[in-house]
Amino acid sequence: MPIESRNPYTGRVERRFRAFSWSKTERIVTQSHRAAATWRTTPFAERTRLMRRAAELLRERQDELARLMAVEMGKPLADGRAEALKCALCCDYYAEHAEQFLADDIIKTEAQRSFISHEPIGVVLAIMPWNFPFWQVVRFAAPALMAGNVGLLKHASNVPQCALALEKIFHDAGFPPATFRTLLIGSDLIEPLIADDRVRAVTLTGSEAAGAQVAATAGRYIKKTVLELGGSDAFIVLADADIEVAAKTAAQARMINAGQSCIAAKRFIVEKPVLKEFISKMKTHLLAFRPGDPLAEDTQYGPLARPDLADELTEQVNDSIKQGAKVELYGGQSEPGTALFRPMILSNIRPGQRAYDEELFGPVALVLEAKDADDAVRLANDSRFGLGGSVWTADVARGEALARRVEAGAVFVNSLVKSAPEMPFGGVKKSGYGRELSYLGIREFVNQKSIWIAKEEKPAAGKKKVE
Numbered sequence: 448m449p450i451e452s453r454n455p456y457t458g459r460v461e462r463r464f465r466a467f468s469w470s471k472t473e474r475i476v477t478q479s480h481r482a483a484a485t486w487r488t489t490p491f492a493e494r495t496r497l498m499r500r501a502a503e504l505l506r507e508r509q510d511e512l513a514r515l516m517a518v519e520m521g522k523p524l525a526d527g528r529a530e531a532l533k534c535a536l537c538c539d540y541y542a543e544h545a546e547q548f549l550a551d552d553i554i555k556t557e558a559q560r561s562f563i564s565h566e567p568i569g570v571v572l573a574i575m576p577w578n579f580p581f582w583q584v585v586r587f588a589a590p591a592l593m594a595g596n597v598g599l600l601k602h603a604s605n606v607p608q609c610a611l612a613l614e615k616i617f618h619d620a621g622f623p624p625a626t627f628r629t630l631l632i633g634s635d636l637i638e639p640l641i642a643d644d645r646v647r648a649v650t651l652t653g654s655e656a657a658g659a660q661v662a663a664t665a666g667r668y669i670k671k672t673v674l675e676l677g678g679s680d681a682f683i684v685l686a687d688a689d690i691e692v693a694a695k696t697a698a699q700a701r702m703i704n705a706g707q708s709c710i711a712a713k714r715f716i717v718e719k720p721v722l723k724e725f726i727s728k729m730k731t732h733l734l735a736f737r738p739g740d741p742l743a744e745d746t747q748y749g750p751l752a753r754p755d756l757a758d759e760l761t762e763q764v765n766d767s768i769k770q771g772a773k774v775e776l777y778g779g780q781s782e783p784g785t786a787l788f789r790p791m792i793l794s795n796i797r798p799g800q801r802a803y804d805e806e807l808f809g810p811v812a813l814v815l816e817a818k819d820a821d822d823a824v825r826l827a828n829d830s831r832f833g834l835g836g837s838v839w840t841a842d843v844a845r846g847e848a849l850a851r852r853v854e855a856g857a858v859f860v861n862s863l864v865k866s867a868p869e870m871p872f873g874g875v876k877k878s879g880y881g882r883e884l885s886y887l888g889i890r891e892f893v894n895q896k897s898i899w900i901a902k903e904e905k906p907a908a909g910k911k912k913v914e
């Protein structure tokens with residue numbers, strides 16, 4: 448794929464970039480490796496000062512960053528500003544808590560003193576997607592830099608300006624330039640980068656296929672990976688739930704980033720007595736979303752990030768309809784090769800249909816009928832993915848009990864699934880492994896080193912020590 452900014456709403460190429468050669472990339476790895484040796488010794492107070500400045504810059508530049516997201520991947524301006532502010536929050540969070548999260552863990556043993564220290568591991572390669580071009584990177588970079596690591600970013604090839612703008616923020620904040628670098632490279636250079644001994648670990652957010660490939664390469668070179676992959680989150684609605692609130696939130700949850708979020712609700716599993724009412728209300732709320740140019744202030748959802756993504760989604764929908772799915776709300780692309788995709792609802796979703804088995808990365812809501820709460824949990828868990836999920840019920844204790852039975856990295860009761868700096872984020876099954884955010888996220892890329900100080904042998908009183 449070429450490294451270029453192509454506005455998905457107009458189809459116009461805004462900027463093209465020449466991909467870095469291997470020799471340029473390798474030079475940057477050398478600089479990063481050198482920087483890692485000194486950055487690891489920088490006191491927390493200094494790292495904190497710089498990270499707080501990065502947060503300020505994210506706030507100050509929110510309009511500029513939102514414009515870049517709009518033109519590179521179609522995110523409406525208001526959502527882009529919100530993303531920049533969430534990144535600032537994450538920087539502040541780790542600025543405030545990193546030292547405490549990485550403090551020694553004292554372990555009681557027969558030693559005089561024994562503890563786990565958490566030490567930086569060096570250069571970490573981050574392979575990141577276009578859907579939240581700043582947030583996905585910052586939630587890696589803020590804890591990594593605060594832990595004393597350095598980051599190399601290989602961003603998706605359709606968001607190069609976002610990648611460079613973030614690099615500039617860290618540099619303008621005062622981080623030594625080699626502690627965070629954007630590599631404008633094609634995917635052909637990922638393997639040699641992972642193979643390089645100076646790159647110590649890899650984090651990837653992206654598709655299951657990309658995750659499997661990167662993890663296999665990293666395994667070959669004995670490098671740790673954290674993988675945050677796809678999701679097909681269940682949104683369970685029990686008959687006692689407030690259906691109006693559930694349906695309104697369902698529409699919002701499906702429309703996050705025009706449906707292009709790993710934790711957008713995708714499968715709406717509804718108890719039979721409230722199924723019709725839920726579909727009808729959700730339809731009303733989906734139709735109320737205003738599409739348009741992401742650069743227009745009143746747009747609520749823009750195009751998908753690329754026209755080929757909309758073509759692929761159309762194929763998944765059409766195949767599912769041929770396989771028996773029923774259209775409850777018509778929408779989709781106006782014609783092939785265009786990126787705008789209007790929301791749709793499909794029901795009668797059955798195993799063997801693409802809609803049942805695959806992730807649909809766009810605004811298509813799948814409605815599944817559940818006989819009862821147990822059946823709803825069974826359906827929720829009958830998925831290759833396990834990223835997030837939510838349960839809607841008037842009985843909060845029952846909601847919590849069901850939440851514990853859903854196989855996912857996060858389950859919310861009476862709320863849509865969202866990420867936040869304080870809570871761990873990640874999945875089970877084909878949604879990946881490892882955790883980002885919270886104190887767990889910062890401990891993924893550190894050497895958890897055991898240190899043991901033996902008791903001193905004191906010579907018995909009155910006896911002379913014999914050498």
Ligand SMILES: O=CCCC(=O)O
Pocket residue numbers: 578579707708709710865866
């Ligand atoms: O696409 C997945 C991440 C979305 C989020 O953290 O809000």
